[in-house]
Amino acid sequence: MKKVKTRFAPSPTGKMHVGNLRTALYAYLIAKHEGGSFMLRIDDTDQERLINGALDIIYRTLKETGLVYDEGPDKDGGVGPYVQSERNAIGLYLKYAKQLIDQGDAYYCFCDKERLASLKTTVNGKKIAIYDKHCLHLSKEEIEANLAKGKSYVIRMNMPMEGKTSFHDEIYGHITVENTELNDMILIKSDEYPTYNFANVIDDHLMGITHVVRGNEYLSSTPKYNRLYEAFGWEIPIYIHCPLINNQNGQKLSKRFANFSYEDLVKQGFLREAIINFVALLGWSPSEKREIYTLSELVQVFDYRRINKSSAVFDMMKLKWMNSEYMKAMDDEKFYKMALPYIKKVITKDYDLRRIAAMVKTRISVFSEIGKMIGFFEEVSDYDVQMYVHKKLKSTIETSLDILQKVLSLLEAFEDYSNVGLFQVLSGYAGRNGYTINQFMWPIRVAVSGKQATPAGATEILSIIGREETVKRIQEAIAKINDTL
RNA sequence: GGCUCCGUAGUCAAGCGGUUAAGACAUCGCUCUUUCACGGCGAUGACACGGGUUCAAUUCCCGUCGGAGUCACCA
Numbered sequence: 001m002k003k004v005k006t007r008f009a010p011s012p013t014g015k016m017h018v019g020n021l022r023t024a025l026y027a028y029l030i031a032k033h034e035g036g037s038f039m040l041r042i043d044d045t046d047q048e049r050l051i052n053g054a055l056d057i058i059y060r061t062l063k064e065t066g067l068v069y070d071e072g073p074d075k076d077g078g079v080g081p082y083v084q085s086e087r088n089a090i091g092l093y094l095k096y097a098k099q100l101i102d103q104g105d106a107y108y109c110f111c112d113k114e115r116l117a118s119l120k121t122t123v124n125g126k127k128i129a130i131y132d133k134h135c136l137h138l139s140k141e142e143i144e145a146n147l148a149k150g151k152s153y154v155i156r157m158n159m160p161m162e163g164k165t166s167f168h169d170e171i172y173g174h175i176t177v178e179n180t181e182l183n184d185m186i187l188i189k190s191d192e193y194p195t196y197n198f199a200n201v202i203d204d205h206l207m208g209i210t211h212v213v214r215g216n217e218y219l220s221s222t223p224k225y226n227r228l229y230e231a232f233g234w235e236i237p238i239y240i241h242c243p244l245i246n247n248q249n250g251q252k253l254s255k256r257f258a259n260f261s262y263e264d265l266v267k268q269g270f271l272r273e274a275i276i277n278f279v280a281l282l283g284w285s286p287s288e289k290r291e292i293y294t295l296s297e298l299v300q301v302f303d304y305r306r307i308n309k310s311s312a313v314f315d316m317m318k319l320k321w322m323n324s325e326y327m328k329a330m331d332d333e334k335f336y337k338m339a340l341p342y343i344k345k346v347i348t349k350d351y352d353l354r355r356i357a358a359m360v361k362t363r364i365s366v367f368s369e370i371g372k373m374i375g376f377f378e379e380v381s382d383y384d385v386q387m388y389v390h391k392k393l394k395s396t397i398e399t400s401l402d403i404l405q406k407v408l409s410l411l412e413a414f415e416d417y418s419n420v421g422l423f424q425v426l427s428g429y430a431g432r433n434g435y436t437i438n439q440f441m442w443p444i445r446v447a448v449s450g451k452q453a454t455p456a457g458a459t460e461i462l463s464i465i466g467r468e469e470t471v472k473r474i475q476e477a478i479a480k481i482n483d484t485l
Numbered sequence: 486g487g488c489u490c491c492g493u494a495g496u497c498a499a500g501c502g503g504u505u506a507a508g509a510c511a512u513c514g515c516u517c518u519u520u521c522a523c524g525g526c527g528a529u530g531a532c533a534c535g536g537g538u539u540c541a542a543u544u545c546c547c548g549u550c551g552g553a554g555u556c557a558c559c560a
Contacts, residue, residue, distance in 0.1 A: 011560055046559055109558095116558085123486040128556055154558055172490065181488050181556075189558040196560045220489050220555045243491080250552065278497095281509090285498055289508050308491095308498080311553065315496045318510040328523075362523045390520080423519070430519095441519040453521035460519085 004036025005210050008062075008069070009200070011043045012054035015261035016061045018314060019215060019245045019253045022279045026242055027213040028067045029280070029302040036210070040072030041203060042083040045193045061262050065276050066295050079207045084199050093194035096202050096232070097155045097187045105231040106187055109135035109156045110146050131156065131184045155188040157198075157227065165223040169239045171307050172216070177223045185224055197221065201228040209237055216241040216311075217252065240304055243283045244311040253314065260314060269342070269367030274323040282312040292325060324365035335361055342370040347378050351464050359455040376449040377464060380473055383450035385484050390452075393439050400443035401481045406433065407444065408474050417467050422459035447477035 006027040010020060031038040040062065044050060062069065071077030081087050088094075100106035111134055120129040136158060138146075146153065159182040166176035187198040194202070204212060219241050229236045244252040253260050265275055273294065280298055281291060284307045293301070327335065336357040343353050343360075356377065360370055375381070388400035407426070414425060430440035445451075445458040448470060454461060462470045 009560090013560080043560070049559065113558085120557095121486090123556095126486090126556085128486080130556075152558095175489070177488070183556070186558055191558075193558090195558070200560090215554095216490070217554055218560090241490095244554075246553080248496095252554075281497070283497095287499090289499080291497095291509060310491050312498090313496060315510070318497065321510055324523090363521075393520085427519075437519050439519095445520060451520090455522075457519045 002210055004031050004034040005039065005208050006031040006036065006213050007039040007041050007204070007207065007209050008067075009041040009043045009203075010058050011046060011049070011196075012051065012058060013046070013049040014051050014054055014057075015263060016057055017253050017261045018265070018275075018279055018282075019260075021061065021065070021262050021275075022245060022282060023213060023215055023242060024062065024067055025065075025276060025280055025298075026240070026284070026302075026304070026307070027211075028069075029298055030211055030213060030240065030304050032299040033302045033304075037070040037077075038067070039077065039207065039209070040069040040075075040082065041207070042073060042085075043196060043199065044083060044085045045088070045189075045196060045199050047085075047191060047193060057263065064266075064272050065262075066272075084194070084203065087199075087203065088193055093199055093202060094188060094192065097194070097198070100157070100187070100231055101155065103231065104158070106155050106157050107136050108138070108143050108147070108153045109184075109186075110138075110151050110153050111135060112152075129183075133158070133184055136184075152190045154186045154190050156184040156186055157224070157231075159184050159224070159227060165226060167222055167226050167236070167239065169219070169222070169241050170304065171241055171243075171309060172219065175219065175222070177220070179223075182224050182227070185221075197224060198228070201225050201232075201234075204237060205229070205232070205234045211238045211240055213240045213242065215244055215252075217244065240307070243308050245279075245282050246311050246313050248313060250311075250313065252311070265319075269369070270319065270323050271326050274319065274326045277326075278319045278322050282314065283308045291322070320365035327364065328362055330361075332358060332361070339367060339370060342367045343374065346371045346375045349378060351377060355460075355464060356455075359460070363455050373455050376451055376454065377461075380448070380450040380476070383446070385481055387446050387450075387452050388443050388481070390442055393436075393442050395439055395442045397481060397485070399439070400446070401478065401485075403435065403440055403443045404447055404474055404478050404481070408471070408478065411462070411467065411474065412471050414467070417463050417470075419457075419460050419463045422462050423457075426459060443477075444474075448473045 008024040008027050010016070010024070028038045042055065042058070069075065071079070071082065073082040097106060101108070115134070116129065116131075119132060120127050122128070135156070160179045163179045164176050165179055165182070166174055168174055185197050186195050188194055222239060226236055247253055247260065262275065266272065276295055277293055280293065284302070286293070286301050287303070287306065336354055339357045339360065340353065343356055347353065347356070356374055360373055363373065364370055385397055388395060388397050407429070410425065410429060414422070416422070426440065426444070427437050430437055441458040445454060445461065448458070448461050448465065465473070
C-alpha cells in the first residue's frame with residue numbers, strides 16, 4: 001500500500017480559527033497514525049485577501065501545537081515549491097489549463113463583470129450565478145483576436161450538462177450529484193492566478209497527496225474536482241471530509257468569529273495542549289472512555305473512521321474544564337512560571353508569589369481568572385458588611401465584630417505568622433471562646449480579603465500578607481462595621 | 486430557491502436489530518474542608534415526527550419537519 005501523505009493547505013488570510021486548526025490536526029493525525037507524512041502548502045492564490053502576518057500565524061501555530069510537517073515551504077521534500085504563488089510564477093497552472101483547452105475540456109472566457117453580474121439571481125438574499133457557457137462556442141479566430149487584443153480572460157472548465165457524477169468519501173460514503181449542478185468553474189482567473197479549485201487538484205496530484213482532508217464545506221464541490229482528475233487521467237485521492245465546527249448559533253466558525261481563533265484562546269489563557277486535545281474531540285471520539293490525550297497519544301489512537309458526520313458546537317465550558325484538568329496535572333514549577341505574569345499584573349507587593357500560585361492552581365480553569373481571584377492580596381476593595389453574615393455558620397455582623405475585636409490584640413502581639421502557627425493559636429483561641437473553627441475564621445477571612453470566597457483559608461491569607469497588613473486590615477474592618485451599626 | 490449533508494439530554498458523544506440507551510461538560514444535591522474550589526458520591530435530563538421492513542427498531546428503508554453547507558475571477 002502506498003504511504004499515506006496528507007497536507008494542510010491554509011490560505012494566509014487571517015487568524016487560525018479552531019476549525020482550521022482541527023483540519024490541520026486531523027490531517028496530521030491521519031498521516032502520523034499510519035506512519036505517513038504530513039505536508040504544509042500555502043494556498044495564496046487569492047492575492048486580494050492576503051493579510052500581512054497571516055503566514056507567521058500559520059507557522060507559529062503549527063510549531064506551538066506540535067503539528068510538525070515533514071515537508072513545507074521551509075522544509076523541502078522534493079515536490080516544491082510549496083507556495084502556490086511561487087508555483088504559479090513558473091507557469092505551472094497555466095500549462096495544465098492549456099492542456100485542458102487543447103483537450104477540449106476547458107475554454108477561454110472573455111465575459112466581463114457586467115455580463116456575469118447580469119447572470120446572477122438572488123434567492124433568499126444569496127447571490128447565485130450560473131454561467132451560461134456563453135464563451136464556449138467562440139471560434140478559434142475570435143479567441144485569437146481577443147487574445148491578441150490583450151482582452152482579459154479567464155479559463156473555464158467545460159462541465160457536462162447531463163449525467164451524474166458520484167464519488168466516495170471516507171466519512172460520508174457515496175455522494176452523487178447531477179452534472180447540471182456543476183457550474184463551469186474558473187480554472188485560471190483574470191489575474192492569471194489559479195483558483196483554489198484548480199490549484200488544489202493540480203498540486204495534490206503533483207505532490208503525491210493520498211488523503212485529502214478538509215472541511216465538509218467542500219463536499220458539494222468535490223464532484224467538480226473529480227472531473228478535473230478524470231480529464232487529466234489522474235488517480236482520485238481518498239477523500240476525508242470533516243464535519244464542521246459551529247458556534248453557539250449553529251453556524252460554521254469563520255475568521256470573522258475572532259474569539260474562536262487559536263491565538264485568541266491562547267491569549268485568554270488556554271493551554272495549547274488543552275486546545276489541541278479539546279479540538280480533537282470535536283467531531284471524533286476514541287473507542288475507549290477517555291478524554292485526556294496528549295498529541296502523541298492521539299497519534300496512537302486516532303482512527304479516522306471514527307470521525308463523526310454531524311457538526312459539533314464549540315463549547316467554551318468544556319474547554320475550560322479540560323484546561324483546568326491540564327493545569328491541575330501540570331507540575332508546580334511549570335505552573336508557577338506560566339502563572340507569574342498574570343499574578344504580577346495585580347500584585348506588586350513583596351509577597352510569596354509561589355505560594356499564591358499554588359493556591360490558585362486548583363481553582364482556576366484559565367490563567368486569565370487569576371487576577372480577580374487574588375486581587376485582594378494587594379488591596380481590599382470596598383465590600384458590603386453583609387458579607388459577614390453566614391447562615392450556616394451562624395455568623396452575624398455582631399458575632400463578627402466580637403471576634404475581630406477579640407482577635408486584634410492577639411494578632412498584634414503574635415510573632416509566628418506561619419500558616420501552622422496562626423492556625424494553632426486561632427483555632428485554640430476559638431475553642432476557648434466558644435466558637436467553632438469555621439465560625440471563628442469566617443469574619444477574619446472577610447476582614448482581610450473583603451470576600452467570602454478566597455483561594456485559601458483565613459490563616460493562609462494572614463501568613464501571606466504578614467502581621468502589619470493583617471493588623472491594619474482588621475482595624476479597618478472593625479471601623480467599617482462600627483460605622484454601619 | 487436548486488443540490489448535498491446532517492438529526493441520541495443544554496453541549497460533546499458511545500451505540501452499528503434484542504442494552505436498565507455508556508461516558509464527559511454544564512446544572513442540582515450530598516460529602517470532604519478554616520470559606521470557595523478541588524476531590525468523592527449521587528440526581529435531573531435524550532433516540533425530531535410519521536409510515537414501513539422485521540418476531541424485534543435509536544439502529545435498515547421512505548416521507549415530513551428541523552438544522553447546516555454549497556451554488557463566486559473566496560478558499
